[in-house]
Amino acid sequence: MSQELTVKPFSMYFDLISGMSNERSTTKRHLSNMRGMFSNGEALEAMIEKENSLMYEFFELEMPEKDGHLLFGTSIVYPGKVGNEYFMTKGHFHTILDTAEVYYCLGGKGYMLMENPEGDWIAEEMTPGKAVYVPGRYAHRSINVGDEPMITFFVFRADAGHDYGTIETKGYRKLIVENEGKVEIVDNPKWGV
Ligand SMILES: O=P(O)(O)OC[C@H]1O[C@H](O)[C@H](O)[C@@H](O)[C@@H]1O
Ligand SMILES: [Fe+2]
Numbered sequence: 715m716s717q718e719l720t721v722k723p724f725s726m727y728f729d730l731i732s733g734m735s736n737e738r739s740t741t742k743r744h745l746s747n748m749r750g751m752f753s754n755g756e757a758l759e760a761m762i763e764k765e766n767s768l769m770y771e772f773f774e775l776e777m778p779e780k781d782g783h784l785l786f787g788t789s790i791v792y793p794g795k796v797g798n799e800y801f802m803t804k805g806h807f808h809t810i811l812d813t814a815e816v817y818y819c820l821g822g823k824g825y826m827l828m829e830n831p832e833g834d835w836i837a838e839e840m841t842p843g844k845a846v847y848v849p850g851r852y853a854h855r856s857i858n859v860g861d862e863p864m865i866t867f868f869v870f871r872a873d874a875g876h877d878y879g880t881i882e883t884k885g886y887r888k889l890i891v892e893n894e895g896k897v898e899i900v901d902n903p904k905w906g907v
Contacts, residue, residue, distance in 0.1 A: 721778065721783065726738075728867065730820060731820075731821065732790070732863075732865070733788040733789070733820055733821065733863070733865035733866075734788070734790070738773055738775070740772055740773055740774075740790075741771060741773075741774045742768055742770075742771045743768075743769050743770050743804070744766045744767065744768055744769060745758060745761055745762045745796075746762050746766050747769075748796075748804065750882060751802075751804055751882075752796040752797065752799050753797065753799060753889060753903070753904060754797030754798070754799065757796050758796045758797075767792075767794075768792060769792060769794070769802075770789060770791040770792060770801070770802075770803055770856075771789070771790050772787055772790065773787030773788055773789075775787055778872060779872055779873040779875070780872065781871065781873055783871070783872035783873070784869055784870070784871065785869070785870055785871070785874075786867070786868060786869040786870075788820070788865060788866065788867050788868070789856060789865070789868060790863050790864070790865050791824065791856050791857070791858040791863065791864045792863050793822075793858050793860060793861050793863065793864075794858075798891040798892050798893065799890070799891050800824070800857050800858055800859050800890055800891070800892065800897075801857070801858050802855050802856060802857040802858065802890070803855050803856045803857075804855070804878055804881065804882075805827070805853055805854060805855025805856075805881050805886065806853060806854070806876040806877055806878050806881060807852075807877040808870070808871075808875055808876070809875025809876065810871070810873065810874050810875060811831075811850060811851050811877075813850050813870065813871045813873075813874040814847065814850050814870065814871075815848040815854065815869065815870035815874070816845060816846070816847055816848070816868065816869050816870070817840070817845070817846045817848065817854075817856070817866045817867070817868045818844070818845045818867045819840040819842055819843065819844045819846070819864070819865070820842060820865040820867060821842055821862065821863065821864065821865040822840075822841075822842075822858055822860050822863055822864030823840070823841055823858070823859055823860030823862070823864065824839075824840045824857050824858040824859050824860060824864040825837040825838065825839055825840060825857045825859065825890055826838045826840055826846045826848065826854055826855070826857075827854070827855045827856075827857055827886060828848055828853065828855075829852065829853050829886060829887050829888070830851040830852045830853070831851065832851075833887070835887050835888055837888065837890065837899055840856070840866065853880070853886070855881075855886065859890065859892075859897045884905060884906050885902050885904055885907075886902055887901070887902055887905050888900065888901065888902060889901075
């Protein structure tokens with residue numbers, strides 16, 4: 715094994731309530747990083763003009779991108795809406811499509827929205843204590859439908875990679891929106907366009 719592929723055993727502390735670690739810094743996605751992801755682009759621009767606030771952040775550890783290694787961390791999606799659509803992550807397929815991921819919800823309330831290229835989709839509810847298995851081939855996006863930050867711990871194969879292109883061009887088949895105070899899963903009218 716070459717030197718750069720050697721990883722010594724290590725541990726990392728995450729706060730169970732906030733999901734944060736003071737040992738590293740997070741990658742941050744602000745409203746302006748989410749252009750094109752929400753169905754109501756005008757609502758997003760209006761919000762950015764007022765304040766380009768933080769939508770979510772997550773820990774991206776540096777691990778050798780080699781099969782056999784695992785990458786883990788936490789992700790924190792803040793509460794809010796763009797138009798009637800809840801704050802969410804961009805979502806992605808894995809570049810090595812057939813690689814899975816596990817998420818464990820530590821706090822908040824939301825959904826893991828998943829869909830595969832064959833058209834199967836499912837929105838798995840995420841509440842504290844719930845572990846969600848995202849099988850290979852499924853794009854995955856975390857959506858916060860509550861009033862608190864939605865915090866998850868995740869683990870996936872370190873060389874899986876992130877494919878954002880498909881979601882950026884086609885979007886998701888489904889949207890999670892608020893309708894008269896209730897959470898609803900609706901068809902994305904712009905899907906594939
Ligand atoms: O990559 P995004 O879709 O923006 O989501 C942000 C992050 O969310 C999760 O926690 C994943 O496990 C990360 O790999 C991902 O990068
Ligand atoms: Fe992933």
